[in-house]
Amino acid sequence: GAVVSQHPSRVICKSGTSVKIECRSLDFQATTMFWYRQFPKKSLMLMATSNEGSKATYEQGVEKDKFLINHASLTLSTLTVTSAHPEDSSFYICSARDSSSGETQYFGPGTRLLVL
Amino acid sequence: GEDVEQSLFLSVREGDSSVINCTYTDSSSTYLYWYKQEPGAGLQLLTYIFSNMDMKQDQRLTVLLNKKDKHLSLRIADTQTGDSAIYFCAEGYTGGYQKVTFGTGTKLQVIP
Numbered sequence: 001g002a003v004v005s006q007h008p009s010r011v012i013c014k015s016g017t018s019v020k021i022e023c024r025s026l027d028f029q030a031t032t033m034f035w036y037r038q039f040p041k042k043s044l045m046l047m048a049t050s051n052e053g054s055k056a057t058y059e060q061g062v063e064k065d066k067f068l069i070n071h072a073s074l075t076l077s078t079l080t081v082t083s084a085h086p087e088d089s090s091f092y093i094c095s096a097r098d099s100s101s102g103e104t105q106y107f108g109p110g111t112r113l114l115v116l
Numbered sequence: 117g118e119d120v121e122q123s124l125f126l127s128v129r130e131g132d133s134s135v136i137n138c139t140y141t142d143s144s145s146t147y148l149y150w151y152k153q154e155p156g157a158g159l160q161l162l163t164y165i166f167s168n169m170d171m172k173q174d175q176r177l178t179v180l181l182n183k184k185d186k187h188l189s190l191r192i193a194d195t196q197t198g199d200s201a202i203y204f205c206a207e208g209y210t211g212g213y214q215k216v217t218f219g220t221g222t223k224l225q226v227i228p
Contacts, residue, residue: 006158034216043120043204044159044218093158105208105216107151107159 003027004096006108013084014116021079021111023094029074030096034105035067038091050077074099084115120207120219127225134192136222138205141186145207148181149216150190153202162190162203192224200226 003026013019023033031052036044048069049057056069066088068080077096081088091112095105120140128134140148149164165172165179165188172179178191188205202223208216 043220046216095159106161109158 004094004106004108006092006094006111008111009109010112010114012114012116015085016083018080018082019084019113021081021092021094021113023077023079023096023108025075025096025098025106028096028098028100028106030077031074031099032097033071033077034095034097035069035077035079036093036095038093038110044093047079081113084113086115089113089115119217120205122203122205122219122222124220125223125225127227128195129227130195130197132195134190134195134199134224134226136190136192136203136205136224138188138190138219139186140188140205140207140217140219142207142217143183143186147208148179148188149204149206149208150177150179150188151204151206151218153204153221155201159204195224195226197226197228200224 005024007022011019033050035047037047038044046059047062050069050071052071052074058064066082071077091110093110095107097105122138146167147164150162151159152162153159163174163177163179165181176193180189192199202221204218204221206216206218
């Protein structure tokens with residue numbers, strides 16, 4: 001099946017620094033990618049929809065200046081957490097929709113971010 | 117509250133059947149999904165069902181959809197210890213806007 005990778009899988013950073021997370025579709029083209037955040041004991045929250053070559057669409061309550069999303073190619077989207085704070089510590093998961101095969105989203109393995 | 121609701125925990129004995137239930141609120145949902153998340157991992161799509169279907173079977177998995185009651189269930193036959201995970205149901209839509217709304221997840225514990 002389709003494969004989506006994320007890098008890094010785990011990152012620890014100091015408060016105030018920025019962290020970039022990459023999401024790649026390895027064997028298909030994804031015009032649309034999604035970024036989710038998973039809180040402990042809670043569901044996944046959609047943060048934003050990333051469209052190749054255009055600006056991301058952010059969900060209500062998500063700060064676009066804090067969570068910068070770039071979808072520069074059909075196989076890569078990046079999420080940058082700027083000026084990270086401890087409350088940004090979470091599990092970030094991306095997904096990608098295979099443009100050629102319909103509705104299914106394929107999820108990456110997730111990135112565990114810990115901000116000290 | 118959540119638009120998609122699930123019970124948080126289910127415990128079954130190995131070899132028994134597991135039934136995970138989900139209710140959703142949006143009648144315009146086109147697709148209903150079941151995802152599996154193993155500890156420390158991302159999400160794996162298990163199966164999905166179109167909203168105009170009542171049932172879908174895929175090996176040990178059976179999905180039942182009651183559209184009138186907006187109730188979705190996932191039955192796992194002959195549950196194995198490897199089935200221990202968190203199971204998320206989700207609703208989605210066709211068209212250009214591909215938002216998927218997830219439930220809270222049900223943690224399935226399989227007792228040997």
